[in-house]
Amino acid sequence: MFLRSVERRDLNFYYEMWSDDEVRKFDSGFTIIPSNDFIIENFDKIMNLKKKHLTIVNEKGVVVGYITYEALQDCKNVFEIGITIRKDFRGRGYGKDSIQTLTKFLFLNVAAKRVELQMVCDNEKALNCYKTCGFIQEGVLREKFFSEGKYKDLIVMAMIEEDFNKHYKM
Template structure:
């Protein structure tokens, strides 16, 4: 896959040198609090290494990138298209910024915009989807600014930290993205 260059970040391929960076966040409660239940239990070094090996090897139904500093290619996080349905042209997005020191700098929003452009213009997808916990207000603002709309709410779908929370389903269609004038921005 090509490397994609933005203003302050690049989206690059996964590398074996990314393992220590992924290990740094994968069991960090302040990071995984916002992520799916696959992070409910501690991840071993072996399972993280197996995950990294699998994404470097690639699969037919996913495309993933490391979010990296544009100057030195240092790992910031990752953004992935998973469960790509090639027949119906649909992809599901997952994103993580791997350290709270990078929060609030716009890296996630820039990475999302770059991935959206890649998904629609290069992969010819028609629809992108994601799910977000209702308390993740920073992420919801970011997704809305990228053009996603709330399509559903799964009430009390997840049990986190002693309470039930809603899961918000969001989607973005290529036609809506085009109407927002995004092709002209490329």
């Protein structure tokens, strides 16, 4: 598995992901599905936002998901991450490998002091994955995310530099 910059050849994949009801159930990026034409016309704008998208590619060259990171403006060296794996590739370790790869990159190459994320409370598989990767649950944002016709809680998780060093034995 490796992470790479998003390329134009990934556009259909992103459209497929953002059109999937199950993806939108857990990903707050798009509540309204953008058209394929919109994604094509606005590719450069979408991919050059403060939030960086990386495409996750498996050992056979198949795109299996994407992972994002963004430097938070109000805190130096603090990043927020997010990840989405295609449903037919879940449970194979791609999420774990991608999170660990990105987390190591942020702490070792970008001098991160803290990496955080927010996740929908009823996504047990994601919660277990993040814990396995060394993230600590810090709190709950009550009824912050609207999905499937109701408001849901978001779990806030983070890893600080000390956690990273212990977890990865640095």
